Amino acid sequence: MGMGRKTEGFSLIETVVAMSLLAVIVTALLAAASGSRNQLRILQQMEQLSDQGAEMAQEGMGEPTGRELRIRFREEGEESGTEQEPESRENWPEEVLQEYEVRAEKENRAFVVWYYQ
Numbered sequence: 001m002g003m004g005r006k007t008e009g010f011s012l013i014e015t016v017v018a019m020s021l022l023a024v025i026v027t028a029l030l031a032a033a034s035g036s037r038n039q040l041r042i043l044q045q046m047e048q049l050s051d052q053g054a055e056m057a058q059e060g061m062g063e064p065t066g067r068e069l070r071i072r073f074r075e076e077g078e079e080s081g082t083e084q085e086p087e088s089r090e091n092w093p094e095e096v097l098q099e100y101e102v103r104a105e106k107e108n109r110a111f112v113v114w115y116y117q
Contacts, residue, residue: 042109049111052104057115062100069097069116 010018056062072092097116104111 045106045109046111049104049106049109050113053102053111053113056102056104057100057113060117062102062113062115065099065101065114067099069099071095071097 072094074092099114099116102113102115104113
């Protein structure tokens with residue numbers, strides 16, 4: 001009796017399977033959106049800390065690290081590609097800069113800026 005009769009629509013099993021697949025897809029999308037939102041929040045915090053650290057460095061705040069940067073200036077007219085004798089390099093004008101460290105912290109995150117003065 002029921003074999004020759006064709007019904008329209010979906011069976012209960014097809015509906016349950018479709019709803020289950022839809023639930024899995026929605027859950028995955030919500031998890032991805034939540035992770036993206038969290039990453040965006042962290043990125044914004046790091047940007048704020050970077051700006052704060054840069055401002056502190058411009059104001060001359062920070063602790064000396066004990067390291068220094070030595071810059072030697074080549075005399076005008078000397079070619080950069082030529083090999084110099086070590087004694088002549090020692091006579092080049094030199095500037096020594098001290099390294100300072102500025103730390104900006106917020107909510108268990110830290111941003112460090114090093115600058116030379």
